[in-house]
Amino acid sequence: MTENPLEQARQAVAAMYADDQASQSLGIVIEDVAPGHATARMRVAAAMVNGHAIAHGGYIFLLADTAFAFACNTYGPTVAGAAEIVFVQPATEGEELVAEAKERVRFGQSGIYDVTVRNGAGEVVAEFRGHSRRIRARAE
């Protein structure tokens, strides 16, 4: 195990992604990993929309929550305890969305992460705030 924080963050994310059926099956790609930071990218598929070809808010949350989960796990095993989301504008089928998660503050075993979801034109689709909690690593 390296002691380089950037390398540790990338290794933690790679191991986590390898196990994550949910992210993989939706075609979510993780990029720009650094301590307390991650970007998640997803295309709005036909199965993610309602009758007006607008993405279900649940999938927008899911993308933001994924970016958040990868960002907070760059520091070691961490769980998402809670989150809030504001839906700023709709996303349509076929659009590629990018969720960028940034650490705002860490204190004790807790952390707050801000995630902005943008469309291909760089417009804000949603603002998300996630609340994390460190957990003890499982014994192997």
Place this chain on the structure above:
Amino acid sequence: MTENPLEQARQAVAAMYADDQASQSLGIVIEDVAPGHATARMRVAAAMVNGHAIAHGGYIFLLADTAFAFACNTYGPTVAGAAEIVFVQPATEGEELVAEAKERVRFGQSGIYDVTVRNGAGEVVAEFRGHSRRIRARAE
């Protein structure tokens, strides 16, 4: 169009569900519809879990958000503006989850709905609060 509020609520939900690829493709079933109220049911599928067979929080949100959307649309066209969720305990692959949405208050064009997600044993999996906003119906 009937003037019976319960019948109107059910008709609004049926029309909305018929158009909703996202809910249908996840096997979400809507039940117990009444004005300001709806229940959504979903089984945690293999594609919804991470490597430890724990449901991705995004899918739990999506189920709660679906119950919320159907509950607030019983009054006519309404959009989800924002939501908060607290993850109380994990859900595992194969479990059936039930999200019950209840109106808390409506004011002006806005509404607040509380959604509790429970597992098959009746234990709370998540608590969700959704914020809705009435929109003008589109002219046909």
Place this chain on the structure above:
Amino acid sequence: MTENPLEQARQAVAAMYADDQASQSLGIVIEDVAPGHATARMRVAAAMVNGHAIAHGGYIFLLADTAFAFACNTYGPTVAGAAEIVFVQPATEGEELVAEAKERVRFGQSGIYDVTVRNGAGEVVAEFRGHSRRIRARAE
């Protein structure tokens, strides 16, 4: 120390209130205490309003937060970790507001409490949700 939960709740609240300069100096009265439940009452004073005789939202939060704090401390030493509030309608100078806090769920060391603030006419002024965390009692 009694083993009756209702009596324990009332004793915990009385001890907490005796020490609470903030609640006392604002004339907040605590009522209807039971395990997981408390009501806080406050009149909107001249020093709580802005130029239009509308109560500062901060004081409405403070009242709701107080009801929440007393409700969650009925179970023993507990801190408020986070909260959300929606301002439903303004309150005016001289009005008496009542905040009723009810436990929604407890899990591990955490709890969620819903607080509704109403005016004298029984109309909803604000909806608040508080997130608590049990702490170890200090050694005497």
Place this chain on the structure above:
Amino acid sequence: MTENPLEQARQAVAAMYADDQASQSLGIVIEDVAPGHATARMRVAAAMVNGHAIAHGGYIFLLADTAFAFACNTYGPTVAGAAEIVFVQPATEGEELVAEAKERVRFGQSGIYDVTVRNGAGEVVAEFRGHSRRIRARAE
């Protein structure tokens, strides 16, 4: 009325503060005003604490909410619709707290503002997110 956005922001804040009994009576000072931005400063007084000389969370919210209100009113008449707060660490009697509000995004008549409350050592005391809504200016 000037057309300079910075000058307009400052005039809007000065007019608002002149009418605001709540902020004035708590000794809150507003600084660093710019479009979408404001800083509010307050000393934790004896009447703001509980029995352990820890500031009541309601007053920390009130300070953050004040910074938020001034920041969003730099664009014209705006109301606080909702807010969330996380209490990161306690503040004690006599400490001076500074709440810095920054616009995150505006869309339609809505806005989201992030407010960080820090103590004199620059440590984070609370993280707040406020949701605003533009209103029509009243006819004079």
